[in-house]
Amino acid sequence: MNSVRCFGVAKEIVGDQRLKMEIEGLSISEFKTLIQQKFPEFATIKGYMVAVNQVYALDSQVLSNNDEVAIIPPVSGG
Amino acid sequence: MNSVRCFGVAKEIVGDQRLKMEIEGLSISEFKTLIQQKFPEFATIKGYMVAVNQVYALDSQVLSNNDEVAIIPPVSGG
Amino acid sequence: MNIEVLLSKEKLSIDRCYSSVVDEACGGICLFVGTVRNQNKGKLVTYLDFESYEPMALKEMKKIAEKGIHKMGANHISIYHRTGYVGISDIAVIIAVSSIHRKIAFEVCQYCIDQLKETVPIWKKEFLEDGSYWVGARP
């Protein structure tokens, strides 16, 4: 089980800053599909990136349960 | 008689920060020719502007003795 | 070639940020200071709340500064960002860039703030008189 970190609007959609889920072997694309099935509200935001071990991940990257995974909605610093 | 203000390298060439001279009726071009006759070293600098009443003057402008006249060598602020 | 990146719940100091990039060999320092505006898209803003994914945000800020120095030719760069509650007119971000000549300082400072707004995982929640929302999250 992984504890996916959720920030900003993602934290509000998920209802928590951590989301427990099984991610082992999923590609980022598959992970995103799963997230959108669990929380259809993600379809209403402008999109989001996934960071793995604090680096933006490509869609093809494959996850393991040891990874630090985070949902990164559109950033708005500055 | 006017008391022409001299700054920077012009002050050094003239040897004083004020230069007493008759300017009534001279154009800026004529004024510059006169200055260069009195102080040939002006030919060795990069050029200079003349300000009349604290505004840059055109070559055709005609001076009167009441004007505040200044020799403005290349500026180097900042 | 110094880089300083900072996320802080306390007020940001322009003097500290400036001092961190001063160098006897550098003649030009460009600073950008981003403050909280009292309105956005015609609505009155009362305050902001900044959330960050801190370790990743610091890494992304460092990447920006590294590019500004190694690819774009700046000498020193500091990037400070506030987190948590920030009131109107308070400073949300300060970027200071020094370089030998000023043109590069301007270019790199602008690059840093443009890039920060694109890639650094920091989120701004805007509190209006009648509610709040995450800026830029929804179409």
Next chain:
Amino acid sequence: MNIEVLLSKEKLSIDRCYSSVVDEACGGICLFVGTVRNQNKGKLVTYLDFESYEPMALKEMKKIAEKGIHKMGANHISIYHRTGYVGISDIAVIIAVSSIHRKIAFEVCQYCIDQLKETVPIWKKEFLEDGSYWVGARP
């Protein structure tokens, strides 16, 4: 639309210059700080001496700021310049520009410093280890 221009024999304050352009409606402030470098064209500089034609310099600084606001769209502009003796790393000039959006603040700040170096009657005498000269005066 505030303009502040200053020539000062005393040390210039970034905080004062910054504060003079802060505005609740403005989100972006760009500052340029010009400091004295310890070398120029390969020679070691020990200090500078700035002379100004004060009333005209203030007028020219004001003209630059007016163009930055009325033609280029900035909200507030302050231009401070030091006069007299200035040591290495000391601040010779500070320009602060605020605007609603940051792009204009950057553009106008760069315009102000570029223009100041072209038109404002201020002269810099550079003191080296082995002499002194008026910068830019001779070919």
